[in-house]
Amino acid sequence: MTDAELATQARAGSDAAFTRLIERHQAAMRSFLRRTLGGGWAEADDVAQEAVLTAWSSLHRLKDASRFRSWLLGIAWRKAQDRIRSARRGATRDAEWLETLQAPTGVSLADRLALDQAMAGLAPDVRACVALCLADGWSHAEAAQALSLPPGTVKSHVARGRVRLFEALGGSDDA
Amino acid sequence: MTPEQKLAALFAHEDAPARDLVFMAMAAQRIARRRAVLSVLACLPWALVAAVVLWALQPMLHAVAAGLGGAEPTLGVVGLSAVVVGMAIWMVRRLTPG
Numbered sequence: 001m002t003d004a005e006l007a008t009q010a011r012a013g014s015d016a017a018f019t020r021l022i023e024r025h026q027a028a029m030r031s032f033l034r035r036t037l038g039g040g041w042a043e044a045d046d047v048a049q050e051a052v053l054t055a056w057s058s059l060h061r062l063k064d065a066s067r068f069r070s071w072l073l074g075i076a077w078r079k080a081q082d083r084i085r086s087a088r089r090g091a092t093r094d095a096e097w098l099e100t101l102q103a104p105t106g107v108s109l110a111d112r113l114a115l116d117q118a119m120a121g122l123a124p125d126v127r128a129c130v131a132l133c134l135a136d137g138w139s140h141a142e143a144a145q146a147l148s149l150p151p152g153t154v155k156s157h158v159a160r161g162r163v164r165l166f167e168a169l170g171g172s173d174d175a
Numbered sequence: 176m177t178p179e180q181k182l183a184a185l186f187a188h189e190d191a192p193a194r195d196l197v198f199m200a201m202a203a204q205r206i207a208r209r210r211a212v213l214s215v216l217a218c219l220p221w222a223l224v225a226a227v228v229l230w231a232l233q234p235m236l237h238a239v240a241a242g243l244g245g246a247e248p249t250l251g252v253v254g255l256s257a258v259v260v261g262m263a264i265w266m267v268r269r270l271t272p273g
Contacts, residue, residue, distance in 0.1 A: 027195075
């Protein structure tokens with residue numbers, strides 16, 4: 001069943017259809033939030049749950065049912081922006097998170113820290129574009145729709161973010 | 176490992192699992208809580224209307240009670256029981272799937 005069919009059923013009041021949609025897109029949303037927010041994954045999941053709740057209560061505002069994924073990510077992005085602005089992101093929490101930091105196999109912890117610092121140094125808009133287009137492989141057009149940004153801006157944000165991340169990892173952006 | 180491979184590995188490390196029952200359960204719990212609050216809020220106007228109607232009917236109810244003699248407690252219990260049974264039947268029908 002397509003997203004459009006499920007979204008139509010969900011708008012008509014089907015909890016099963018809404019659950020199926022969230023099951024389908026929760027990984028993309030949570031991965032995006034982990035990269036955009038930085039810090040602990042628990043915080044990203046908390047924001048993701050808030051986004052799911054908002055999506056459930058504002059399903060009637062979804063205009064194009066076939067674009068459920070970008071609509072959901074748009075909600076998650078606005079929640080993430082609120083969280084970035086809020087005072088909850090304290091230094092204590094960041095320190096606790098650093099103690100639990102792990103790096104994937106084949107990559108040093110120093111590289112992981114360098115990437116996280118480089119991501120944290122990016123403007124939130126740039127970080128979101130990098131998270132969607134560079135990490136998750138979204139098209140510029142779809143990312144532009146989800147983030148409510150012009151496609152040209154997304155493209156330049158991705159290019160700028162890419163350069164910064166490669167510099168942080170000790171390479172040059174020759175792609 | 177090239178910087179590009181490192182970047183891909185670091186991004187992949189942050190990928191959320193494709194299936195996560197705990198996350199889904201937590202999200203469902205929040206939705207259920209919100210739905211419960213909304214249900215209570217939706218009942219408030221009806222409760223207000225019922226209170227206003229009862230207040231308006233008060234003189235009539237006093238007259239009826241006066242005409243019943245000592246039967247009000249019995250009729251009250253019977254009426255309350257009827258309301259409870261009616262609510263139970265309505266809820267069973269509403270909550271039964273299909």
